[in-house]
Structures are given as structure tokens and as C-alpha cells.
Amino acid sequence: MKYRHRLREPVRRFVVIGHKATTSPDFSLKDIPGTSGRLDVLLRCVRSALLVSHGLRQDTELYLLLLGGLDAPKAIRFRGQGLRFLNPDERSTAALVQKALATPTTGPVWQPATPGVEVAAVGVAEVLDPLAQRGVYVLEEDGADVRSLPFEERDNTFIVGDHLGFTRDEQALFLKLEAKPMSVGPVSLHADDAITLVHNELDRRKL
Amino acid sequence: MKYRHRLREPVRRFVVIGHKATTSPDFSLKDIPGTSGRLDVLLRCVRSALLVSHGLRQDTELYLLLLGGLDAPKAIRFRGQGLRFLNPDERSTAALVQKALATPTTGPVWQPATPGVEVAAVGVAEVLDPLAQRGVYVLEEDGADVRSLPFEERDNTFIVGDHLGFTRDEQALFLKLEAKPMSVGPVSLHADDAITLVHNELDRRKL
Numbered sequence: 001m002k003y004r005h006r007l008r009e010p011v012r013r014f015v016v017i018g019h020k021a022t023t024s025p026d027f028s029l030k031d032i033p034g035t036s037g038r039l040d041v042l043l044r045c046v047r048s049a050l051l052v053s054h055g056l057r058q059d060t061e062l063y064l065l066l067l068g069g070l071d072a073p074k075a076i077r078f079r080g081q082g083l084r085f086l087n088p089d090e091r092s093t094a095a096l097v098q099k100a101l102a103t104p105t106t107g108p109v110w111q112p113a114t115p116g117v118e119v120a121a122v123g124v125a126e127v128l129d130p131l132a133q134r135g136v137y138v139l140e141e142d143g144a145d146v147r148s149l150p151f152e153e154r155d156n157t158f159i160v161g162d163h164l165g166f167t168r169d170e171q172a173l174f175l176k177l178e179a180k181p182m183s184v185g186p187v188s189l190h191a192d193d194a195i196t197l198v199h200n201e202l203d204r205r206k207l
Numbered sequence: 208m209k210y211r212h213r214l215r216e217p218v219r220r221f222v223v224i225g226h227k228a229t230t231s232p233d234f235s236l237k238d239i240p241g242t243s244g245r246l247d248v249l250l251r252c253v254r255s256a257l258l259v260s261h262g263l264r265q266d267t268e269l270y271l272l273l274l275g276g277l278d279a280p281k282a283i284r285f286r287g288q289g290l291r292f293l294n295p296d297e298r299s300t301a302a303l304v305q306k307a308l309a310t311p312t313t314g315p316v317w318q319p320a321t322p323g324v325e326v327a328a329v330g331v332a333e334v335l336d337p338l339a340q341r342g343v344y345v346l347e348e349d350g351a352d353v354r355s356l357p358f359e360e361r362d363n364t365f366i367v368g369d370h371l372g373f374t375r376d377e378q379a380l381f382l383k384l385e386a387k388p389m390s391v392g393p394v395s396l397h398a399d400d401a402i403t404l405v406h407n408e409l410d411r412r413k414l
Contacts (some may be wrong), residue, residue: 029237033296040296053370053395077228086398089240089247090297100299154346163260187410188260189403197407203394 008068008077011063012202013134013157014049014195015127019164020040022067025101032094037068041162043093044192046078048199051088056080057199064097064128068156073123075101076113083116131157136179140192143181146201155207157181158198160191211255211304217268217286220364221402222334226251226371227275232308232397239301244314248369251399253285255406258295264406270334271304278393280330283307283320287292290323332380343386345373346401350388353408361414365389365405367398387414 018164019020020037024117027036032043049062050117064076076097078086085096100113108126135156139151159179166174227244236244249271256269283295283304285394289384290302307320315333317325327333335343342363343355366386373381393402 003309030298032298033294044295045285047251047397055323087240088251091237091239125353178389184412185407185410187406189407190258190384193255193403193407196396196403197393200396200400200404203392206393 009155010058010059010081011154011156011207012060012199014045014060014131014160014198015063015065015124015131015154016042016045016162016191016195017065017124017166018067018162018207019167019171021064021066023066023069023074023101025098029091029094029096030069032090036094038163039066039097040090041191042066042099043136044190045160045195046086046093046097047088047090048192048195050078050080050083054103056083056086056146060199065124066101066128066138067123070118073119073121074101074105075120075127077110077114077118077120077124079118079150079156087117091173120176123128123156126160128157128173128177132177136174136177137182138174138193139184139198140181141182141183141188143183146184146198149180149182150205151202156202157205158195160194162191209358210369216362217266217288218361218363218414219406220265220270220338220362221252221367221405222270222272222331223252223266223276223367223398223402224272224331224373224377225369226374228271228273228369230273230276230279230281232305232309234301236298236301241299243301245370246273246301246304247297249273250297250304251299251397252367253293253304254295254297254400255399255402257287257290257293263290265291267406268355270329271309272334274330279285280328280332281308282327282329284317284325284327286323286325288323292321293323295331303348321323323335325336325392333365334411335364335380335384339384343384344354344389345381345386345389346385347388347404348390348395350390353389353391353405356387356389357414358409358414365402367401368396384388
């Protein structure tokens with residue numbers, strides 16, 4: 001396991017669900033919120049999940065679930081280890097996502113788009129099922145405080161909703177996967193802020 | 208004082224210093240990082256300082272200090288109370304800042320640009336001096352942990368650096384103002400993440 005640890009296997013995983021987010025690269029960089037099904041909400045999560053001051057979070061993996069548009073679902077996976085061409089600004093992240101969405105997908109096989117970015121035609125269940133062996137937490141306002149949770153394992157998955165919350169089907173899936181409801185504080189925040197707060201808690205515990 | 212409290216006077220103030228950030232509205236929305244002296248760093252602070260899920264932080268005030276360009280310095284002040292036309296995406300925030308920068312300034316008088324947004328030709332000292340009566344904290348990596356600070360007052364000011372940190376002159380000014388060094392955690396983060404973490408700590412303490 002030491003060898004795997006040196007290779008910096010992902011130990012923090014974030015899954016962000018964009019219920020209306022487009023699966024097509026044909027959105028306008030001049031009006032991302034208005035033309036992409038609020039993909040901007042997810043783009044901001046890319047920065048907060050993967051970037052720190054002057055660097056990348058090598059141990060982090062981020063899944064963006066795009067459930068809007070004609071060829072939904074699609075998922076884009078970002079891996080801090082090996083990730084390139086990611087800048088903190090929203091527009092350049094949008095261009096990176098456009099490249100991923102222009103990459104042909106054939107079912108559940110992850111297709112490389114750019115270094116550290118892959119895309120597959122998979123939905124919430126297909127992304128979460130292989131991760132359910134680890135600790136799975138779902139960000140909810142009435143969940144247990146992130147500061148009070150034990151996090152016995154290093155390898156954890158955190159599910160974050162967009163501005164629309166979660167559907168009943170998703171909630172049923174979370175229940176099946178025994179995902180633990182978790183809150184980051186008393187105020188309801190944007191998805192990217194929630195990710196920042198989870199990272200901070202894990203940084204403090206050196207997890 | 209109860210009356211003032213009902214009016215939601217600002218109780219959280221953030222001052223973000225953009226050492227190269229342009230004071231001119233003539234930057235390109237197609238390449239904000241490359242044409243504005245990294246104004247994008249400051250734009251992301253507008254979202255994290257002022258917006259929560261489906262709402263505004265009415266009790267928060269944000270100063271962006273723009274120290275780059277020919278007619279530097281300029282400062283833009285955002286007040287949650289009365290703020291309009293602010294959306295979470297970076298491009299529309301940039302357009303709002305362009306409107307503020309196109310507003311003529313004549314010295315230290317705050318000129319209204321759009322509802323809740325004002326601009327003045329002032330620098331770091333002029334912004335900080337009137338705020339020094341309250342608690343002033345400066346975000347630094349080796350500062351005291353935000354979670355351990357007492358925050359006896361409700362009315363506090365937090366100074367946040369950009370990707371370049373602080374100059375010697377600024378550090379001397381902070382010393383004069385008795386600004387307390389404060390850290391948000393063990394990892395060096397972007398300015399907007401630092402603001403998110405300060406807000407969360409104050410939210411938890413109901414300050």
C-alpha cells in the first residue's frame with residue numbers, strides 16, 4: 001500500500017450532479033449560465049475541488065454529472081494526478097469541458113479528452129456504484145456536521161447537489177449506497193463553497 | 208443600536224488587494240486573466256463574499272483594491288444590502304466591474320455605479336483607516352487559526368491577498384493598524400476559498 005500511496009491514488013472524490021447541465025459542447029462562452037443548463041455551477045466546482053494556491057490537488061478526483069440535453073447522461077472525470085491545462089478562471093474551464101464533451105463517447109468506457117480529463121456516457125448510479133465500497137457522504141442541509149464526523153478511512157466520496165438539490169430517485173440511490181448525510185454549516189451555500197469546506201476539514205485532519 | 212441592527216449594517220467586511228488588477232474597463236471578457244492583471248482572482252471573491260445559495264449576504268461588504276494600470280489606485284465597494292444585478296458567474300461579475308470602472312471617479316468620494324456597487328480613487332490605506340476601529344484580521348499562512356480566534360465583536364474586517372501576497376508597505380500598514388494575522392487552514396488556498404472559510408466560521412458562531 002505504501003507504493004500506491006506514493007503514487008498519490010485519489011483519496012478525496014467529489015461527485016457533482018448537474019440536473020439540467022448540457023452534454024453538448026455547443027453552448028456559448030459568452031453566456032454560459034443561459035446556454036448550458038447552468039453548467040457554470042459545475043465549472044466553479046472544478047476550481048474549488050482541484051486547485052489550490054499555485055498548484056493542483058493531486059489526491060482529488062472530481063466527477064461532473066451532466067443530466068441535461070438530448071444525449072444525457074454523461075459524466076466528466078477530472079483527476080488531479082496528471083491533470084493539465086486547468087486554470088482557475090471559469091471561461092478556460094468551460095473550454096476544457098467543451099473539449100471533453102466533443103470527445104465521442106460509447107457507453108460506460110472512460111474516453112480520454114485532455115490530460116487528466118475523461119468522459120463517459122454514464123449516469124449517477126454508474127458513477128457511484130464502484131465508489132460505494134468506501135465512505136460515501138451526501139451534502140445535505142440537515143446532515144451531520146462535517147466537523148463532527150470521524151472519517152476513519154482516507155478514501156471518501158462526497159456527493160454535492162447543484163442549485164436544484166437532489167431528485168427522489170437520487171435520494172433512493174443514496175439510501176441504497178448507505179451514503180451518510182453531511183452538512184458543512186448553518187447556511188445553504190453554492191456547491192463550490194461546500195467543496196472548499198470539505199477540503200478544509202480533511203486538510204486539517206491530514207486525511 | 209437595535210434599529211441599526213434591523214437595518215442590517217455590515218458586520219463582515221472583506222478587503223481583497225489586487226496588486227496588478229486593472230483600473231480600466233478596457234479588458235477583454237474573452238480573456239479576463241490575460242488582459243486585466245488577474246482581475247479574475249478578485250471577481251471570484253465577489254461571488255464567495257456576497258452570494259449564498261439562492262440569495263445575498265446582506266450583512267457583508269467587500270472592497271476590491273485595484274492597484275494596477277495607469278490611474279491606480281481605485282477601489283470598488285460592494286454592499287450586500289441593496290446589491291443588484293450580481294450573478295454567480297465570472298463573466299457577468301466582470302461586466303458589473305467594467306461598469307464600475309467606467310464610472311468617473313474624483314478622489315476619495317464613493318461614486319455610485321450600479322445598485323450596491325460604488326467606486327473611488329483610493330488605495331489600501333484610505334480604505335483600511337476608517338475600518339481600523341473594529342477588529343482587523345489579515346489572512347496569512349502562519350496566522351492564528353480562524354477556529355481558535357475569539358471574535359468578540361460582530362463587526363470585523365478581513366484583509367485577503369491575491370496570488371502575489373502582500374508588499375512590505377502593506378505589511379507595515381497592517382502592523383500600524385494592529386491587524387491580527389489569521390490563517391484558515393494548513394493549505395495555501397485561493398482568495399475566494401479563504402473568504403468562504405471565514406464566512407463559514409462566522410456563520411457557525413452566528414456573528
